[in-house]
Structure formats: C-alpha cells, structure tokens
Amino acid sequence: DTAVSQTPKYLVTQMGNDKSIKCEQNLGHDTMYWYKQDSKKFLKIMFSYNNKELIINETVPNRFSPKSPDKAHLNLHINSLELGDSAVYFCASSQAGEDTQYFGPGTRLTVL
Amino acid sequence: AQSVTQLGSHVSVSEGALVLLRCNYSSSVPPYLFWYVQYPNQGLQLLLKYTSAATLVKGINGFEAEFKKSETSFHLTKPSAHMSDAAEYFCAVCYTGGFKTIFGAGTRLFVKA
Numbered sequence A: 001d002t003a004v005s006q007t008p009k010y011l012v013t014q015m016g017n018d019k020s021i022k023c024e025q026n027l028g029h030d031t032m033y034w035y036k037q038d039s040k041k042f043l044k045i046m047f048s049y050n051n052k053e054l055i056i057n058e059t060v061p062n063r064f065s066p067k068s069p070d071k072a073h074l075n076l077h078i079n080s081l082e083l084g085d086s087a088v089y090f091c092a093s094s095q096a097g098e099d100t101q102y103f104g105p106g107t108r109l110t111v112l
Numbered sequence B: 001a002q003s004v005t006q007l008g009s010h011v012s013v014s015e016g017a018l019v020l021l022r023c024n025y026s027s028s029v030p031p032y033l034f035w036y037v038q039y040p041n042q043g044l045q046l047l048l049k050y051t052s053a054a055t056l057v058k059g060i061n062g063f064e065a066e067f068k069k070s071e072t073s074f075h076l077t078k079p080s081a082h083m084s085d086a087a088e089y090f091c092a093v094c095y096t097g098g099f100k101t102i103f104g105a106g107t108r109l110f111v112k113a
Helices: none
Strands: A004-007 A010-013 A019-025 A031-037 A043-050 A053-057 A064-070 A073-078 A087-094 A107-111 B003-007 B010-014 B019-026 B031-038 B044-050 B056-058 B064-068 B073-078 B087-095 B107-112
Touching: A004 A087, A010 A019, A019 A031, A019 A087, A019 A107, A031 A073, A043 A064, A043 A073, A053 A064, A073 A087, B003 B087, B010 B019, B019 B031, B019 B087, B019 B107, B031 B064, B031 B073, B044 B056, B044 B064, B044 B073, B073 B087
Parallel strands: A010 A107, B010 B107
Antiparallel strands: A004 A019, A019 A073, A031 A043, A031 A087, A043 A053, A064 A073, A087 A107, B003 B019, B019 B073, B031 B044, B031 B087, B056 B064, B064 B073, B087 B107
C-alpha cells in the first residue's frame, strides 16, 4: 500500500516535447505539493494545493501546469520541455500546510 | 522571510562515532522545524519534527534534535553512527497555516567502517 505514488518513475524525452507526471496519495490528506530536486540535491517547492485549490506557485514558468482533479491526485503537465527541466520531480502530501509531508518516490526526467 | 542554512554539504564520521548535522533557521514567527532523510533513489521521509511541545525532539533510528531559540538552531544528533545512516539529510522550516516548507540545501552523511 504505497502512500504517495508517482508515475512514471523515469521519463526520457526530447527538447520541445510535452509530458505529464501523475501523482496519487491514499492518505486522505488535504494538501499536495510538487517539488523539483536538481543534480545537487537542492529541493525547491513548485506548487502547493489545498483541497484542490492552488495555494503556492513559486514563480514556475507557465510551461508547467499542475492539475488537481480531486484531493487525492495532483498531476503535473510540462509543455515545450527544455534541457534545464532535467531533474527529479517529487510529489508530496500532508494533512495541513505545516504538517509532516509524505513524499512519493520521485520521477527522474531527462530532457535530451 | 524564512530560510534554512545547513552547515556542511558533506559530513564524514566513523561507524560508532557521534553524528552532528547543523541547521540554523530564520523565521519571523514561531516555526515548525523538520529533519528529513533521503536514501539513494528514494523520496524524503521524516526523521523528526519540532512543534513547540518540547525543545528536545526524539525521532526514528536513534536521532534527536534540540530546538534552541536563542541560537535559532535545530541541530540533529545521533550518539553512534551506523553504516545504514549514510544518506542525505534535509532540515526544513514552515510556520502555522503556511503551505510553503523551505528546505535546506542538504547534508550528505558518509559513514566509514
């Protein structure tokens, strides 16, 4: 019973393509997040959603569009992929904004 | 503005030695403080968290951290390192009602046999 799951685990694609990453949590949490972790392990928040509503958008390019169809899912769509988008993307969830976050296993995106 | 500084991007200890990972925070309001651990090719998982109930917080795997308001620090310690402790450790800060957790840059812990 995986608490926070992400698909796919690996994503290799060409520059200019569009791709999506899916995230699901079965913890009944109200808040979900997307993070980007670069090659130096620096972890930066991209988006926070609470009850399906966007709360935080950390100056992420418009090419990144999150969508939350329900409280258990937060998907990330990326248009016109660039080399700099290569990173590991983590989905996480928490009961409230200041609570412990539960992370998914990550999606390693490689843009060629 | 909130921020987190982890001193030392890499720390190396011998098995059985004391582990000390340093974290200093900046927050204009009482913070929630966390330590997370990340093993290779995995997501982060919680080690422990401070929520103002007690200044000395005990976590999993024998780790503990002490909140020192006067020093704005939340250092992570473990009396005796084990090989399985080798991982990346992140200190993080958030505040009540906030939906943005700020993570430190991480400290990679190496444990030598």
